[in-house]
Each structure stands twice: as structure tokens, then as C-alpha cells.
Amino acid sequence: xxxxxxxxxxxxxxxLMFMLILIxxxxxxxxxxxxxxxxxxxxxxxNRQFVGFGNYIDLFKDGLVIYVIKNxxxxxxxxxxxxxxxxxxxxxxxxIKFRLAERLRGLIVIxxxxxxxxxxxxxxxxxxxxxxxxxxxxxFFNIIEKPIGWFIQEKTAMWxxxxxxxxxxxxxxxxxxxxxxxTIPYELYESASIDGANVFKRFIYITIPMLRPAxxxxxxxxxxxxxxxxxLIYVMTxxxxxxxxxxxxxxxxxxxxxxxxxxxxxxxxxxxFAFLFVVSLGYLALINKDEVM
Amino acid sequence: xxxxxxxxxxxSIFLNVTAIIISCxxxxxxxxxxxxxxxTNAEIFQSPQTxxxxxxxxxxxxxQLFGPNSIIGPFLNSLIIxxxxxxxxxxxGVPAAYGLARFKIKxxxxxxxxxxxxxxxxxxxxxxxxxxxxxxxxxxxTFLAPIFSDSTIxxxxxxxxxxPYFLSLPKDLEDSAKIDGCNTFTAFVRIMLxxxxxxxxxxxxxxxxxxxxDLIYAMTFMNIAEMxxxxxxxxxxxxMYGTEWNKIMAYGMFLVAPVIIIFVFLQKxxxxxxxxxxxxx
Numbered sequence: 001x002x003x004x005x006x007x008x009x010x011x012x013x014x015x016l017m018f019m020l021i022l023i024x025x026x027x028x029x030x031x032x033x034x035x036x037x038x039x040x041x042x043x044x045x046x047n048r049q050f051v052g053f054g055n056y057i058d059l060f061k062d063g064l065v066i067y068v069i070k071n072x073x074x075x076x077x078x079x080x081x082x083x084x085x086x087x088x089x090x091x092x093x094x095x096i097k098f099r100l101a102e103r104l105r106g107l108i109v110i111x112x113x114x115x116x117x118x119x120x121x122x123x124x125x126x127x128x129x130x131x132x133x134x135x136x137x138x139x140f141f142n143i144i145e146k147p148i149g150w151f152i153q154e155k156t157a158m159w160x161x162x163x164x165x166x167x168x169x170x171x172x173x174x175x176x177x178x179x180x181x182x183t184i185p186y187e188l189y190e191s192a193s194i195d196g197a198n199v200f201k202r203f204i205y206i207t208i209p210m211l212r213p214a215x216x217x218x219x220x221x222x223x224x225x226x227x228x229x230x231x232l233i234y235v236m237t238x239x240x241x242x243x244x245x246x247x248x249x250x251x252x253x254x255x256x257x258x259x260x261x262x263x264x265x266x267x268x269x270x271x272x273f274a275f276l277f278v279v280s281l282g283y284l285a286l287i288n289k290d291e292v293m
Numbered sequence: 294x295x296x297x298x299x300x301x302x303x304x305s306i307f308l309n310v311t312a313i314i315i316s317c318x319x320x321x322x323x324x325x326x327x328x329x330x331x332x333t334n335a336e337i338f339q340s341p342q343t344x345x346x347x348x349x350x351x352x353x354x355x356x357q358l359f360g361p362n363s364i365i366g367p368f369l370n371s372l373i374i375x376x377x378x379x380x381x382x383x384x385x386g387v388p389a390a391y392g393l394a395r396f397k398i399k400x401x402x403x404x405x406x407x408x409x410x411x412x413x414x415x416x417x418x419x420x421x422x423x424x425x426x427x428x429x430x431x432x433x434x435t436f437l438a439p440i441f442s443d444s445t446i447x448x449x450x451x452x453x454x455x456x457p458y459f460l461s462l463p464k465d466l467e468d469s470a471k472i473d474g475c476n477t478f479t480a481f482v483r484i485m486l487x488x489x490x491x492x493x494x495x496x497x498x499x500x501x502x503x504x505x506x507d508l509i510y511a512m513t514f515m516n517i518a519e520m521x522x523x524x525x526x527x528x529x530x531x532x533m534y535g536t537e538w539n540k541i542m543a544y545g546m547f548l549v550a551p552v553i554i555i556f557v558f559l560q561k562x563x564x565x566x567x568x569x570x571x572x573x574x
């Protein structure tokens with residue numbers, strides 16, 4: 001081996017080994033567990049019973065997992081739509097040049113930095129039926145008549161966690177789209193206005209097409225990050241009421257660490273992984289096309 | 294869009310004021326966190342609600358610090374876990390980023406791809422196997438379990454964010470350092486690292502924050518109350534406090550404070566980390 005290779009591996013291998021042991025091996029181990037019978041009784045056994053796809057079949061027979069998949073998709077798509085629309089609007093606004101633009105745009109990023117545990121508690125507080133400020137504001141503006149018990153009813157519970165999640169995701173969308181916008185040459189807009197294109201036309205024919213790569217990566221990354229959300233749900237609702245906000249991540253956790261059905265927990269985690277894997281491939285194809293690597 | 298046709302000064306005032314209003318609305322939840330932690334619980338349940346405490350009270354903070362179940366323990370646990378994880382992930386991640394940028398090694402592209410993919414994985418996926426592995430190694434209920442697990446989040450991020458920095462440094466620098474008597478390692482430590490300090494600041498702050506914010510690993514791998522960091526602690530306190538929201542919000546303030554401090558001083562680096570960490574993957 002030449003010196004170049006030798007030094008290269010010397011620098012890279014420690015981190016790579018670390019990741020392989022703590023992430024690579026567990027991924028494979030997880031697949032194995034999901035095909036065995038592993039619970040509190042059998043966890044110490046060396047030769048656990050192999051059940052093939054039995055755990056997966058049991059999950060789908062039970063049916064709750066289908067409901068949970070639907071929840072996860074609903075949560076993900078709704079969060080993304082809200083945070084994308086608001087994030088895009090903010091990105092366009094803060095792309096205008098004025099004195100405080102950069103400073104305030106940076107300040108908004110803080111909601112993305114706040115520990116999710118705190119965000120979860122804060123929104124739980126703000127959405128509480130007896131003294132939540134959000135109910136008070138909605139009543140003040142005559143949008144509702146009496147306080148909503150956000151986390152008591154199944155429908156509103158889901159919207160409660162979506163609102164909190166969108167608040168975290170908006171800066172992420174805003175910053176990435178804003179960066180995309182700043183790369184569009186100003187001359188394009190100038191010559192288009194000379195040709196008589198109005199604001200709306202310029203947006204459709206210049207901004208959107210030029211921003212396409214940024215839009216795509218924001219949406220795909222948004223999907224990946226939102227689909228696996230755990231902390232927020234666990235702290236706000238723990239999946240309740242009656243599974244209304246149960247997502248694949250929290251369901252997997254509950255199976256493994258509340259009722260100690262490790263094999264079904266692992267199977268649900270693999271279902272979650274399968275969704276992410278497909279979308280990640282899309283993302284990789286996208287960035288590969290855009291150079292980067 | 295009549296607005297944009299407003300001229301000079303009025304346009305500028307209009308835009309700045311609008312931006313301030315938008316920011317205030319968006320950041321209102323944080324204002325509410327601070328304000329509620331300074332109210333008495335009686336005032337919190339008052340109707341209509343007060344937008345500012347009628348009397349600023351620090352009792353919630355006092356109770357958290359000096360009452361039973363003092364927050365000092367969990368705070369120190371969080372600090373130990375986050376700092377150690379930051380050190381572990383920097384020690385492993387920074388050289389890896391350099392190795393992938395500077396040397397043409399076989400499988401280099403594949404390694405980059407591996408780091409990229411691990412960054413997207415959900416913690417839930419590795420949670421059950423890690424639990425069983427740590428159980429076998431005797432790591433459960435030690436700080437090692439969350440420290441190692443949190444590092445698996447930070448390392449890929451560090452590698453992906455620092456590699457472009459190292460790529461942009463001219464190779465001649467290393468050659469001339471070698472003429473001056475440096476070897477590959479001393480050139481890396483004495484010449485290349487100081488030159489890439491903006492990237493290092495981004496990497497180090499995120500490595501700390503990933504671990505500081507972690508709930509799932511700490512909560513799953515540590516059962517002993519005395520060992521819990523702030524995130525896992527607050528989850529357990531919730532049942533105890535019930536609706537003592539001022540105390541819960543004060544607790545939240547302790548968890549948010551270091552984040553705000555890091556953010557205020559390093560905002561530039563944080564935003565650039567957010568951009569390059571995700572756009573370039």
C-alpha cells in the first residue's frame with residue numbers, strides 16, 4: 001500500500017469503524033431480531049426461535065400498524081405543506097434587501113435550535129384547554145367560540161403536534177430556500193420586466209424553475225426528518241389519545257420498551273426504515289445529478 | 294405589489310416594521326416560555342391571561358435550583374454527556390473529514406455515501422439492537438451509552454460539513470509545511486486545522502447541541518434517576534409537577550439557556566451549518 005492510501009485510511013478508519021459498530025451492525029442486528037421471537041423471556045437465549053416474517057404478518061393482522069402508517073404519512077405531509085408554504089413566503093420576504101433582513105432572518109432560526117423536548121412542553125402548555133394561550137387568541141379573534149381540548153380529541157391532537165412540528169421546520173425551509181433565491185441572478189428579473197413580465201409571471205417563469213433543485217431537496221429532506229420524528233410526539237402526547245398521534249417511531253418504541261416485544265418493535269422500525277430508504281435513494285440521485293459528490 | 298413601489302425611506306420603514314412584526318409573531322412561543330417561568334402559577338391560570346407578569350417572580354427558578362429534586366444534578370449530567378460526546382465525535386470526525394478530502398483512497402466515495410446515509414437514519418432503527426448490545430457490554434446505566442450513541446449523530450455531520458473546508462485549502466500549504474519539517478500529522482494539526490476554524494466552530498457547536506438536545510438515547514439507556522440529563526429528567530418531572538407550568542417552563546429555560554448562548558455568539562456559524570449540512574448533505 002502506498003503512503004497516500006496508508007495515511008488516508010489512518011485518518012478515516014477510526015470514525016468509519018465506530019459508525020460500523022454502532023450503526024451498521026445494529027441495522028443488520030435489527031433485521032435479525034425482527035425475524036426472531038425476542039421478548040423479556042427469550043432475550044438472554046443464545047438460540048432464539050426463528051419466525052421468518054411472522055412478526056410482520058402478526059403486525060399487519062393486528063391492523064394497528066396500518067393505522068400508524070397512515071398517521072405518519074398524514075403527519076409528515078401536513079407538516080411539510082405548512083412549513084414549506086410559510087418557509088417559502090418568509091424566504092421571499094427576507095430576500096428583499098432591507099436593513100434588518102439578515103439579522104431577523106437569522107433570529108428566526110432559533111426555533112429550529114431549541115431542544116425539541118422544550119418545544120414539545122411549550123406547545124403542550126400553549127395548547128392546553130384550561131389556560132392555553134392559543135385557545136385564548138382564537139377566541140379573541142372569534143375563530144372559535146369555546147376552548148378546544150386539543151389533546152383530548154383525536155382529530156385536534158394530530159393538528160396540535162403538526163403545528164408544533166411546523167414551527168420547528170419553518171426556519172429550515174426558509175433558510176434553504178433563501179439560499180437558493182440568492183443564487184438567482186438579478187439581471188434575469190430585470191430583463192423579464194423590460195419584456196413586460198409582471199411579478200406573478202416572473203415568479204412562475206423565473207423563480208420556480210431556477211429554484212427547482214432547492215425546492216426538491218427541501219421537500220425530500222423535510223420528508224426524511226419529519227417521517228422519523230420521535231421526541232416531539234413522545235413528550236406531547238405519547239401517541240395518544242387512543243393512538244391518534246401514534247407514529248411509526250413512537251409505536252416501535254412502545255412495542256420494544258413498554259411491552260418489551262423487541263422483535264415487533266424492530267419490525268416496525270424496519271418498516272419506518274423502508275420508507276426512508278426509498279426516499280433517501282431519491283435524494284441521493286438528486287444530489288448526484290447536481291454534482292456535490 | 295403596490296408596496297414595492299413605495300419610494301426610498303417609506304419603503305424601508307415599511308419593510309423593517311413588517312419584518313419585526315413577523316419575527317415577533319414567530320418567536321412568540323419563546324417569549325411565552327420566558328414570561329410564564331416568571332409568573333406565579335396562580336397568575337398562569339388567571340383569565341384573561343396577562344401578557345406580562347403582574348409581578349416578576351423568580352420562585353420557580355429558586356425551587357428548581359434549591360428545592361427537592363434540584364435541577365443542578367441533571368444539568369451537570371447533560372453537560373458531561375454533551376461535552377464528552379462533542380470530544381469523542383470531534384476526535385473521530387475531524388480526521389475522517391480530512392482523510393476523505395486530502396487523500397485519494399480506495400472506497401472513498403463509498404465512505405462519504407455511508408456517512409451521508411447514516412445521517413438520515415432514525416434513532417428508533419438502531420435503538421433496540423443498541424440496547425441489547427449495550428446490555429451485553431455492561432454499558433446500560435453508564436454515561437458511555439448516551440455519549441457513544443450521540444456521537445453517531447454528530448460524526449457524519451462533522452465529516453460532511455468539514456470535508457468541503459479541507460478540500461478548499463491549497464495542497465501547496467501542506468507541501469511547504471513539510472519542507473519546514475512537519476510530517477503529515479503535524480501539518481494537519483498545526484497548519485490545516487487553524488486555517489479551517491470557521492468550519493471547526495460550526496462542527497463543534499453542532500456536536501455539542503446534538504448531544505445536549507438528545508432525549509431518546511438517554512431515556513432508553515439510563516434508568517437511574519440520578520444519572521438523567523435535563524431532557525430525560527423533564528419528561529419524568531412532568532407527571533410530578535402536573536400543571537405547575539411555571540416550574541416546567543423554568544426547567545425548560547435551563548435547557549434552552551446554553552442553546553441561546555451558543556446561538557447568540559455563533560449565529561453565523563450555526564446558519565452556515567444548517568445550510569451546508571443539509572444542502573450539500
